[in-house]
Amino acid sequence: MSLCPLFDTSSILVVGDVMLDRFWSGGTDRVSPEAPVPVVRVNDNACRAGGAGNVAVNIAALGGQATLSGLCGDDEAAGLLRKVIEAAGVTWAVCPSAPETIVKLRVMSRNQQLLRMDFESTMAPYADDIFSGFVKAQLDAVDTVIFSDYAKGTLTQVQDLIEQAKSQNKRILIDPKGKDLTRYRGATLLTPNLAEFEAVVGRCDTETEIIDRGTELLDDLMLEALLITRSERGMTLLQREHPPLHLPAKAREVFDVTGAGDTVIAVLAAALSAGESLENSTRLANVAAGLVVAKLGTATVTRDELTAVLSANVPSPFISKDRVFTEEDLLSKVAAAKASGEKIIMTNGCFDILHKGHVDYLSRARALGHRLIVAVNDDASVAALKGPARPINPLDARMEMLAALRCVDWVVSFSSDTPADLIAAIAPDVLVKGGDYRPEEIAGADAVLANGGRVEVLSFVEGFSTTALIEALQR
Incomplete structure (x- = not known):
């Protein structure tokens, strides 16, 4: 593997729950006389892409070509989100058929989150609009599809979407949600975290249990691979007819884990689309996860950042x-x-x-x-x-x-x-x-x-x- 591949040949469609992440921040030096809560004097606000949008922005930050499809409203939040998405270099293909755009508002002070407010309603009644129009129109131009599921209803018909992508020989990566993983049957790869994995297969107290139950899940869901992200214990990649690949966590300092899973699947897909093997793509995703958790909020990792870390860790054959x-x-x-x-x-x-x-x-x-x-x-x-x-x-x-x-x-x-x-x-x-x-x-x-x-x-x-x-x- 080269230190870091060029991602400009990567072409990826990201489908899933899109949302606007808003951040209000300011100083706090007193407690409200009305209730025992801090008073934040808001002096800054920022908008970022959340959910599936964050996955697409992560791909673009690497230099890859990303298209975002999902559901939103015809409202102010949708306009703000589209502005953020397109400014990042992502193609907007989001269907405005929902009554409102999902918004998560975080109140911050001194780089600490004091409060989060969610404005959302289920997207399930409008999921057919994604399948019948927006996704089909985008599949021809990409080689890889990511389904980013945040359980907001956009991917209610995910099995139909998987079949459509498979019929066009697309690589399918899914960041799953919930206990029913059978709805993702036939995908190329799933990336559950350990809690999501154990919610399906039961608690795993040993590495052997993770490997055995993960291998069974590969067969049950007809997957090619399963990547289990395990926080401070790194990642475990399971493939058919390959030994398990365990990678230790690379984070030196964990500041904020928001969106770390988005970065993992984005880097994984971009590297695969650029021609890297699954093993090398997983190693790159592991390094990227270590970088992004040291940043505040929904964040991205660039190719230059990956290259810098990889260069610092490549052993010299002459200094051993x-x-x-x-x-x-x-x-x-x-x-x-x-x-x-x-x-x-x-x-x-x-x-x-x-x-x-x-x-x-x-x-x-x-x-x-x-x-x-x-x-x-x-x-x-x-x-x-x-x-x-x-x-x-x-x-x-x-x-x-x-x-x-x-x-x-x-x-x-x-x-x-x-x-x-x-x-x-x-x-x-x-x-x-x-x-x-x-x-x-x-x-x-x-x-x-x-x-x-x-x-x-x-x-x-x-x-x-x-x-x-x-x-x-x-x-």
């Missing part, structure tokens, strides 16, 4: 020793990572001559969690295992090569016959081994299982092995 640790220092790193909710993956081996099989295996291991630890046999233990002619590469070189891989977070060495004691000390959430082992044959597996973790055995890529490479060189 900052990932090589002693056991003592590594244990401190692991404790901090666990405290922040990160999932620790661990594997071990000699890794004498690094090859494609190693890289493939380590990449698949890394996809199982947030941090991958690779424990490396020291030179003496390699010789004991492989014979006096091994290793080919000394320990320092092997560790530095591993640390240069993007999929590897931390590298540590061990000198004993097996890494069982080291594994027990680290207590990873998942212990991974490559080959045809049975879990009970893997060193350290008993300690991991006793600690509530799990053991995974991954197959190697056929045709690649260090021994075969050495024999070929000798020939």
Whole structure:
């Protein structure tokens, strides 16, 4: 993946509940004599696009082409909302058939929300206007459709809309609402937050329960993928015939979570439309979520902001020793990572001559969690295992090569016959081994299982092995 794709080729139709977000702000230095409430001297007011409108504005902020469709009234609020939408570079295709435009008014003081007032009525009686005219007219010009559901009634006929989009081979992403997810059957991807997900499948106390129930939901709803956003625990992406992808939260400071879900689905759709893989698009959306929650109110993220963060976090292949640790220092790193909710993956081996099989295996291991630890046999233990002619590469070189891989977070060495004691000390959430082992044959597996973790055995890529490479060189 490039640091950040160009989004100008992205063409996305956003359909859903549109609303005007109004912000009245000012100072407050006294309490009302009429009631025990603060008095705000309003000296500023602002209008922003809310709901599906915020999704469309987020796409435009990245440089993508967005069209907004939904329902509004023929009133002052609709005029203000259209002005905001079009100023952001979004095409307005909103149907003015409702009696009033939905408005959310927030009263702010010192960057704190004191009061929110909602002015709304259900859009359900007018939902047929969206299906029969406005959406059909816009589908030909886009490759991706987002349905942004805020349970205001605009998407009452969402199943008909999904079928219409599918009949034209459009990619369909949905930010769902409510307990009845069957109404979204057949979409490409759903992006529920953890609370919405658990409201449907039941409480999930472990990662395994999230994965198992999410996989069942994929089948039940005939989805291609499911992205569960989990606040401070990041995101989990589930796909058919792919290992789960867990991404830790990127936010350094959470100021306001308003509209964070809008940013996630906007960046995800824009990246997919620009040609990125689903995995890379999810990583970009995760970075964007970390940026937007540090902003006040319904906000957006630009491509320049994404690029700046990605550039700061790209590891240099030539400066990799900052990932090589002693056991003592590594244990401190692991404790901090666990405290922040990160999932620790661990594997071990000699890794004498690094090859494609190693890289493939380590990449698949890394996809199982947030941090991958690779424990490396020291030179003496390699010789004991492989014979006096091994290793080919000394320990320092092997560790530095591993640390240069993007999929590897931390590298540590061990000198004993097996890494069982080291594994027990680290207590990873998942212990991974490559080959045809049975879990009970893997060193350290008993300690991991006793600690509530799990053991995974991954197959190697056929045709690649260090021994075969050495024999070929000798020939």
